[in-house]
Amino acid sequence: MESKENNELVTSSRELSVSIAGLDGVGKTAIVNKLLSDEITETYSTYGINQEIVKIDGLNLGLTDLGGKEPFRNSLWESYISRSDALIYVVDATKEEKLDESQEWFVRALKWIKAESPVLVLINTWDQPVNEDVIKSINSIFQSPTNGHPIEFLSISPISGKNIKKTVDWLANTIITNLISAGISVDYFVAYIKTEQGLVEARIRTADDNFLDKGLFPVIRYKFASDDESVLEYMRIGGRQIVTAADSQTSCWLVTTRTDEFKGTNLLMKLLTEFIKEIHGLRVQKGTNLSESDLTSYLIKYMIDNQTFWSETQQPMFEISVIDD
Numbered sequence: 132m133e134s135k136e137n138n139e140l141v142t143s144s145r146e147l148s149v150s151i152a153g154l155d156g157v158g159k160t161a162i163v164n165k166l167l168s169d170e171i172t173e174t175y176s177t178y179g180i181n182q183e184i185v186k187i188d189g190l191n192l193g194l195t196d197l198g199g200k201e202p203f204r205n206s207l208w209e210s211y212i213s214r215s216d217a218l219i220y221v222v223d224a225t226k227e228e229k230l231d232e233s234q235e236w237f238v239r240a241l242k243w244i245k246a247e248s249p250v251l252v253l254i255n256t257w258d259q260p261v262n263e264d265v266i267k268s269i270n271s272i273f274q275s276p277t278n279g280h281p282i283e284f285l286s287i288s289p290i291s292g293k294n295i296k297k298t299v300d301w302l303a304n305t306i307i308t309n310l311i312s313a314g315i316s317v318d319y320f321v322a323y324i325k326t327e328q329g330l331v332e333a334r335i336r337t338a339d340d341n342f343l344d345k346g347l348f349p350v351i352r353y354k355f356a357s358d359d360e361s362v363l364e365y366m367r368i369g370g371r372q373i374v375t376a377a378d379s380q381t382s383c384w385l386v387t388t389r390t391d392e393f394k395g396t397n398l399l400m401k402l403l404t405e406f407i408k409e410i411h412g413l414r415v416q417k418g419t420n421l422s423e424s425d426l427t428s429y430l431i432k433y434m435i436d437n438q439t440f441w442s443e444t445q446q447p448m449f450e451i452s453v454i455d456d
Contacts, residue, residue: 147191147192147193147216147217147305147397147398148193148195148214148215148216148217149192149193149194149195149215149216149217149218149219149302149305150195150197150211150212150215150217150218150219150244151163151194151195151196151197151219151220151221152197152199152208152212152218152219152220152221152236152240153199153220153221153222153223153233154199154223154229154232154233154236155198155199155200156199156223157199157221157222157223157226157233157255158221158223158255158257158289159196159197159199159221160181160196161289161290162221162253162255162287162289162295162298163181163183163194163196164289165289165292165295166185166194166295166298166299167183167185179198179203179207180195180196180197180198180203180207180211181195181196181198182194182195182196183196185299185302191397192302195211195215197211197212204236208236208239208240208243209239209243212240212243212244213243213244213245215244215245215248216245216248216305217248217249217250217251217302217305218240218244218248218249218250218251219250219251219252219253219298220237220240220250220251220252220253220273221252221253221255222237222252222253222254222255222269222273223255223257224254224255224256224257224259224261224265224266224269224286225255225256225257225259225261227265230268230269230272234272234273237252237273241280244280246280248280249280249281249282249283249301249305250280250281250282250283251282251283251284251285251298251301251305252269252270252273252282252283252284252285253285253287253298254266254269254270254284254285254286254287255287255288255289256286256287256288256293257288257289257290258288258290258291258293266286269284270284283301285297285298285301303401315387315395315398315399316387316388317385317386317387317388317440317441318336318337318371318386318387318388319334319335319336319337319384319385319386320334320335320336320383320384320385320386320434320440321333321334321335321351321383321384322381322382322383322384322406322410322430323353323355323381323382323383323454324380324381324382324410324421324426325355325380325381326421326422326423326425326426326453327419327420327421327422328422328423328453329453329454330353330453330454331423331426331451331452331453331454332353332451332452332453332454333426333427333430333449333450333451334448334449334450334451335430335434335435335440335441335447335448335449335450336447336448337441337447337448351373351375351384351386353377353382354375354377354382355377355378355379355380355381355382356377356378356379357379358379360379361376361377361378361404361407362375362376362377362378362382363375363376363400363403363404364376365396365399365400367393369389370389370390370391371386371387371388371389371390372386372387372393372395372396372399373385373386373387374396374399374400374403375403376400376403376404376406376407377407378407378411380410380411380414381406381407381410381411383403383406383407385399385402385403385440387399402439402440406439409433413425413426413429423451423453426451427451430449430451431449434449435447435449
């Protein structure tokens with residue numbers, strides 16, 4: 132597709148930015164390494180910053196591991212944390228003598244992080260027999276100054292991998308949370324899904340948007356990935372963001388409301404990859420007998436009743452039909 136003014140086809144490479152902070156030696160780098168691979172690696176004090184990319188469902192998340200020595204806390208933390216979409220703060224549960232200092236810097240970090248950005252406190256036990264009262268005390272100490280920030284706590288170990296998977300899940304859920312807080316409005320969604328009855332087309336849209344009929348077709352069309360691959364693409368057309376995702380059985384698109392400001396692109400991509408996973412799960416549940424009626428009831432529940440893309444006030448129109456492949 133040729134690029135024109137305001138019309139461009141791109142593959143999104145913009146990362147959701149996550150800062151990982153904590154005092155020196157609390158295990159930040161070891162946790163990052165465990166997120167990247169299942170191997171236990173020897174780590175050293177981070178000099179300045181260490182930046183890595185972790186991929187979740189095709190989305191690139193930028194992790195910034197901030198050095199925990201005091202000179203780096205004074206010179207780097209505010210700059211990076213203030214630009215982050217989320218904050219992970221690591222506390223060493225085996226060093227009770229450092230908790231007051233750690234909490235002091237946590238309070239500073241909360242002043243720097245954007246108000247809508249979620250915060251995750253990882254309590255690193257290093258697989259040591261830490262008393263449960265210590266864990267509860269850390270929860271209490273670090274909960275008190277949050278000032279309305281959405282905050283979660285997890286006990287973790289980069290040695291055994293305890294709750295590493297939950298950390299990844301939290302990062303994924305953070306994306307959805309940020310999408311909602313960004314106030315992105317979706318005008319149109321279409322999915323093409325292979326069933327036992329043929330190729331089913333499901334459309335969900337707002338009632339008063341003629342641009343969708345005039346400007347998007349034949350741009351929007353079904354295209355499926357090969358067996359072991361996936362499709363994830365992004366376009367801008369007429370002041371709208373258009374995202375498509377597909378595997379070998381499901382192809383879907385969504386279109387945002389016209390706006391002068393483009394935001395949440397990667398978050399939209401995440402929503403579509405989550406939808407692909409949902410349909411895959413439904414297909415596994417139904418086996419080879421996935422039908423149009425199965426999809427109808429499921430899509431109404433998942434997309435409309437649960438307000439996956441639409442608020443209660445939008446009341447979108449829903450159509451579903453079998454089309455020629």
